[in-house]
Amino acid sequence: xxxLPLEVFSPRWCSSSGAAGGADSAGGAxxxxxxxxxxxxxxxxxxxxxxxxxxxxxxxxxxxxxRGGVLMLMPEARIVNxxxxxxxxxxxxxxxxxxxxxxxxxxxxxATLLLDIGASLRLFGGIRRLCAQVRANxxxxxxxxxxxxxxxxxxxxxxxxxxxxxxxxxxxxVRRLNRLPVSLLPPARPxxxxxxxxxxxxxxxxxxxxxxxxxxRCGRALLDMLDAAYGHSPELWRWxxxxxxxxxxxxxxxxxxxxxxxxxxxxYLVLQMTGxxxxxQLAVERILLQLEHERGRVACPPTALEVALAEPxxxxxxxxxxxxxxxxxxxxxxPVIGIRLEAQQLQxxxxxxxxxxxxxxxxEEDRMRMIELLVARLGADNVLQALPHADYRPEVANAWxxxxxxxxxxxxxxxxxxxxxxxxxxxxxxxxxxxxxxRNHRPFYGSPLRVASNPERIEAGWWSQTQTRDYFIAxxxxxxxxxxxxxxINGSGDDAAPRWFLHGLxx
Amino acid sequence: xxxxxxxxxxxxxxxxLWRASQLAHADTRCIDTGHATLSGQLPGGGxxxxxxxxxxxxQPGIGEMRLLRPALxxxxxxxxxxxxxxxxxxxxxxxxxxxxxxQLLWLRSTRSADALWAAEQVxxxxxxxxxxFWANHVRSDSLRRLHLAAQGGDTLFFMLRPLxxxxxxxxxxxxxxxxxxxxxxxxxxxxxxGPQRDAPLFxxxxxxxxxxxxxxxxxxxxxxxARSLQPALVQ
Numbered sequence: 001x002x003x004l005p006l007e008v009f010s011p012r013w014c015s016s017s018g019a020a021g022g023a024d025s026a027g028g029a030x031x032x033x034x035x036x037x038x039x040x041x042x043x044x045x046x047x048x049x050x051x052x053x054x055x056x057x058x059x060x061x062x063x064x065x066x067r068g069g070v071l072m073l074m075p076e077a078r079i080v081n082x083x084x085x086x087x088x089x090x091x092x093x094x095x096x097x098x099x100x101x102x103x104x105x106x107x108x109x110x111a112t113l114l115l116d117i118g119a120s121l122r123l124f125g126g127i128r129r130l131c132a133q134v135r136a137n138x139x140x141x142x143x144x145x146x147x148x149x150x151x152x153x154x155x156x157x158x159x160x161x162x163x164x165x166x167x168x169x170x171x172x173x174v175r176r177l178n179r180l181p182v183s184l185l186p187p188a189r190p191x192x193x194x195x196x197x198x199x200x201x202x203x204x205x206x207x208x209x210x211x212x213x214x215x216x217r218c219g220r221a222l223l224d225m226l227d228a229a230y231g232h233s234p235e236l237w238r239w240x241x242x243x244x245x246x247x248x249x250x251x252x253x254x255x256x257x258x259x260x261x262x263x264x265x266x267x268y269l270v271l272q273m274t275g276x277x278x279x280x281q282l283a284v285e286r287i288l289l290q291l292e293h294e295r296g297r298v299a300c301p302p303t304a305l306e307v308a309l310a311e312p313x314x315x316x317x318x319x320x321x322x323x324x325x326x327x328x329x330x331x332x333x334x335p336v337i338g339i340r341l342e343a344q345q346l347q348x349x350x351x352x353x354x355x356x357x358x359x360x361x362x363x364e365e366d367r368m369r370m371i372e373l374l375v376a377r378l379g380a381d382n383v384l385q386a387l388p389h390a391d392y393r394p395e396v397a398n399a400w401x402x403x404x405x406x407x408x409x410x411x412x413x414x415x416x417x418x419x420x421x422x423x424x425x426x427x428x429x430x431x432x433x434x435x436x437x438x439r440n441h442r443p444f445y446g447s448p449l450r451v452a453s454n455p456e457r458i459e460a461g462w463w464s465q466t467q468t469r470d471y472f473i474a475x476x477x478x479x480x481x482x483x484x485x486x487x488x489i490n491g492s493g494d495d496a497a498p499r500w501f502l503h504g505l506x507x
Numbered sequence: 508x509x510x511x512x513x514x515x516x517x518x519x520x521x522x523x524l525w526r527a528s529q530l531a532h533a534d535t536r537c538i539d540t541g542h543a544t545l546s547g548q549l550p551g552g553g554x555x556x557x558x559x560x561x562x563x564x565x566q567p568g569i570g571e572m573r574l575l576r577p578a579l580x581x582x583x584x585x586x587x588x589x590x591x592x593x594x595x596x597x598x599x600x601x602x603x604x605x606x607x608x609x610q611l612l613w614l615r616s617t618r619s620a621d622a623l624w625a626a627e628q629v630x631x632x633x634x635x636x637x638x639x640f641w642a643n644h645v646r647s648d649s650l651r652r653l654h655l656a657a658q659g660g661d662t663l664f665f666m667l668r669p670l671x672x673x674x675x676x677x678x679x680x681x682x683x684x685x686x687x688x689x690x691x692x693x694x695x696x697x698x699x700x701g702p703q704r705d706a707p708l709f710x711x712x713x714x715x716x717x718x719x720x721x722x723x724x725x726x727x728x729x730x731x732x733a734r735s736l737q738p739a740l741v742q
Binding site: 377 | 586593594595596598600604616621628634687
């Protein structure tokens, strides 16, 4: 992965780039990338430029320059030293995300990942769509990848190193491999001058050389690699093992104050988690996203963002929609320098049961997903379900609780009055009863109200808030119906006049 | 079909053609309003699903839920979403109207942008039977957006807005103005796919609400005597 050193410092989603690889059938892929960083990032290895962003290239910086030369051409360049640990970490994260396509993912030489997708083709809708998905995922992760497919892992590796496309059949793979340069094989590189002198530049010419002599001069590794690529010998790869628990951390290249960039960072972590979930056959119920703030003098504890799901999921789309709403509402107390994602509550994955005819209103999961999305933006207190209480007092009876509280149907039915149809209750109950003016000894609300029903006496609540009221249905001049009541306990003296209140509207 | 018959009945050419004197055919599934006189005046004979329906109310609480009761009860197998109603809804009253409290969802929002977003999410998910959205000021581009979102599904979508909004343009193909009347309500047809109707339509509503206790036309409650009797009655 020639440009991996660069993109670990500036992932593509902050308008820079990198490299990664994916591969096929029995594996194989590699990657290359070009960076487009605003500041002009230059990566040095042993004091020589080994990777650079297009901005730096445009200023005239070339690979192999020394630090002084770079600073002379581009004083504002951000010069960093190559970090092998960060590259290995990045490759590991990509591998983790790729686990969602196949459980068999291996790390190969030169920043390449090999995926055995032989068994995944039908599930993901064919080789083209699978490659497109892998590419899209790499983009989301912030890397540019060259994806190649071949019937052999080493063949795919070679094709991906040259970005030479897909070969699905063995004979087309042989044709493509024959055209590749000899120097692509790592064991052949020390002998490059010798091969050049022989006039042996392509792999087909290399194959025509006598094998015993080649083995004596160049070692066993070259022949093994060649045989593996052409499918003459079996290959062995060490597939990566997903860890027992999922916890991923992303150190940000910069201090972030914008939620949308944070979202891209969170997507990087969520993609890894989906890969891990698929590999472990688990679904997540609750995730914890921690935003780490700057340490030191102005240290403050990380902001925790917990997302609980009603329906366990292992795909990233729904999680990302929820996180987008949550992050959009979040007010950052300080710039963020790191993101940590943890899968807290897990369940075994339950694959969807497809019915022959889908329900017209979507499945129950769709409904739950919609509600979760609403809760994420509006807040749990603003998405309510009805849970009537068996109480005579109208305010107490009309209880609404947050929708994620689980209420069994029988508990709800037990609270309902047996003769709900005979209760004259208004559709809209005022949050607070409205004291009515009195005109001509009659309650007045816009117009004089005329009582249109017999009273309904409600007297309850001595244990907490006593209510002694006579409720009437009243009709205004405009024939709208109101639910009004009269307090039965009046004061004495000046307060002795009856007090009327408006409590509901008949919708 | 020959030339003369086309001239005689051009509306038979295509379902989306109608004469100015006729009601349009429905291009979506319609849900019966439950009020025969009203259904007869609506294109398709009911509330159109998957369409923005504008109801303009003189004030909240004039019988709008009783008007919508039969249609809401018909789609109560799925959730009914009440988006920022003017007052807290009372589950018992809605249960008495035939709506299962388990299927009610009450959404509150503090900002109108959130409410519009929530309405769009509900419409796009298509998993709810009906959406009732109370809004005071909505820009017409937001209305158009909601109308488009509604067309993606068959959710029954009502926007309940103040009567003053009747002046503004709206993409809704059906707009009704509701006013309370003695023993029911009157419906003005502001916009419909059909002939202009100026005379308001009277719908009897809510008789069951009052008859159980005391008939409205009992002599004691006659308007002439009510004024003099009332203080004595209440004291």
